[in-house]
Amino acid sequence: MKTVGERLVEGLAARGVEVVFGIPGVHTVELYRGLSGSPIRHVTARHEQGAAFMADGYARVSGKPGVAFVITGPGLTNALTAMGQAKADSIPMLVISGVNRRATLGKGWGCLHELPDQQAMVRALCPSFQISAPEELEPVLDAAFAALFADRPGPVHIEVPTDVMPMPAAELSGGADLRTDVISEGEIAAACQRLATAKRVVILAGGGTRHAAQGVQDLAERLDAPVVQTVNARGAMHGHDLVVPASPSLDAVRDLIAEADCVLALGTELGPTDYDMYVRGGLPDLSGMIRVDCSTEQLDRHAAAVKVRATVSAAIPALLAGLPTRPAGDGAARAKSARKAALEELARLDAAMPARLTMVEAIRSACPGAIIVGDSTQPIYAANLYYDHDRPSGWFNAATGFGALGFGPGAAIGAALAAPGARVICLVGDGGLQFSPGELRTAVDEHLPITFVVWNNAAFGEIAEAMAGAGTEVIGCSPSPLKMKGFAESCDLPFQSVPAEPEALFQSLKRAGSGPSLIEVRAIANLPS
The missing domain is CATH 3.40.50.970 (Thiamin diphosphate (ThDP)-binding fold, Pyr/PP domains)
Known part of the structure; x- marks a missing residue:
């Protein structure tokens, strides 16, 4: 046995x-x-x-x-x-x-x-x-x-x-699918009634929409509603007239939400690292929203006019079945205005952010349809504020929520194994890389198509900027970086080193082979040798 x-x-x-x-x-x-x-x-x-x-x-x-x-x-x-x-x-x-x-x-x-x-x-x-x-x-x-x-x-x-692990055990009967999703018809009807009479709907899309991209798009088009994407929702509706791939922490996005006569929140916990990144308050009143979430506990944490307990994937077909079609209105114009204002605001927040965003866009251009897995590093912070990725479930990182540094390399390996044939880019800082450098050998052992792009500024750069901005002496933010070429060689990884210029990164990604490799982006001059 x-x-x-x-x-x-x-x-x-x-x-x-x-x-x-x-x-x-x-x-x-x-x-x-x-x-x-x-x-x-x-x-x-x-x-x-x-x-x-x-x-x-x-x-x-x-x-x-x-x-x-x-x-x-x-x-x-x-x-x-x-x-x-x-x-x-x-x-x-x-x-x-x-x-x-x-x-x-x-x-x-x-x-x-x-x-x-x-x-x-x-x-x-x-x-x-x-x-x-x-x-x-x-x-x-x-x-x-x-x-x-x-x-x-x-x-x-x-x-x-350990004394139970080796005990003899009888054959198991097999696994049953224990997932259930029973939706209240009354909750759906109440949501549909409010949505049908609204003129300026805005959808807030959270991580719960990750595997419901087409449904969210269908619902947005039916409602003529701009879709504000939190970080964990990015990648859906790439280039769509109704998409707003920008953080609700930005005033431009908050203005869009405030002007809505109905807010539909789909699978989002409304957490502060998405909705109040700078801890300044001022988020529009959402107590009149329609909220769809799979968690009763989450639904109870915020006031809402209508609460629908369901996964987004189950709720959207029910909502679509209860909503009439409507002619296109000003949804696309509202979304376009919010996108434009959000990009302008990004530059005002930090003059370096637009340049960092263009580095991420260079990755997307060089590797269309890739999965980009991020760590807590400067280009990721910029793109979390505004970035339109081109693959559903293809953009995620640990720079929000719990915020675990060192997330990127391991998560990229898991992503590559979950999507055979997809190109995976791990965008990690030199500091974050040193939390989990050994996992690059795992990528080599498993022959995975991961390009590790290391943003090397020889520092915990974002923290150093925050300390300087707070008027305190910058201490502990300059750990010496790995010698990237030697490190790559020790991992048997093909290596390139490029300046922090979009075209240079674009070309290096084009040159990278189909297997695992490492590209160093020299984010500062005179890196320690």
Whole structure:
């Protein structure tokens, strides 16, 4: 009879898992026994945080849960940062770890990788389940997969004690689809009634629209409504007359929202890193909005005239069925005016931002249809304020919400595995790269089509600017950068170094091959050698 660890892997495969990310250890040997002969592909990270970031990137692009295997103790604590990012961005991620033998738990005996209470630590962030006997395996798997999508998606943890992992376990019955989306007809009717009589609708599109791009466009066209995209919604409706790919933190976008007679918020938590980035208040009153969200908890956090509890993918067909067609009005003109004003405002905020934005646009021009995965770095900050990407689910980064530095390399690997054949660009700063440099070797091992574009200003540049702007001495913001050419060579990565000029970056991307490579963008003169 197979062990609990082997059956657990079978249960994952039965529930549609195709890839797991992890680092093996003595506490997870039985999981890796289960991977032998399994259809599930294993990708070896260089750090457990990287493994969980890979699971995050995989989930964002595929729409399926990302799965990571980690050891108890330090393996799980290393993964917690990435789990925090997934929590902030509503990304379904399943982290499976070992835990010490049941008889030792909470005793403080000093066992290998011991924590005082591993589950209590994780439960402060997300649901955590323990398989304490073989017969609990299938119920726990069902509960964990239900939790991944119940109410608001996010991370979920399963731990298996080391004395339970090798126990014999019976064959599982298979995985059922536990996702449900029951929509209230009354809520939809109330929303349709308000939308049908409104003349100047504005749609606020959040991360919940990530896999509903065509539906959002259809709804916008039916309502003649400009669509304001938060960071996690970018990529949909590229070049469309109704799209406003700009941050609601900008006055130009806030003016558009304030002038609306009806605001429809789709899958957005209305979080301050999207809606009040500069912490200055002044967001228009949204208490009269129609809000669609899959989370009851989120719906209860803000006043709204109509609340529809549903995923965006399920709500949009119901809304379209209840809305009459209408002639085109001034929606496109309102969107165009907002786009123009937002770009002008970008230049007023920081004279360097337009140039940084053109670098991101050069990537899009050189690599149409690519997935751009960002870290917290200056061109990403600029583009998060205003940038129109050309691939749905093809623009995401960790510079909003939880804001985990070092996200980019691992998440880019997950994205590449979720979208075989797609080109992936990881845009990361020299500081962020040093959080997770080892993951570039993973990209080499897996032969992934990722170009790592490193914005090298030999500093935590954005933080240095913030400290200077606050009138304080800039301290701790000049970590020495890697010697990029030597680093690339040590990773067996083809290397190019170019100045921070759009044409130079465009041409270097055109020259880059189909496999993994590294391009250094020299963002300052006289980089340390």
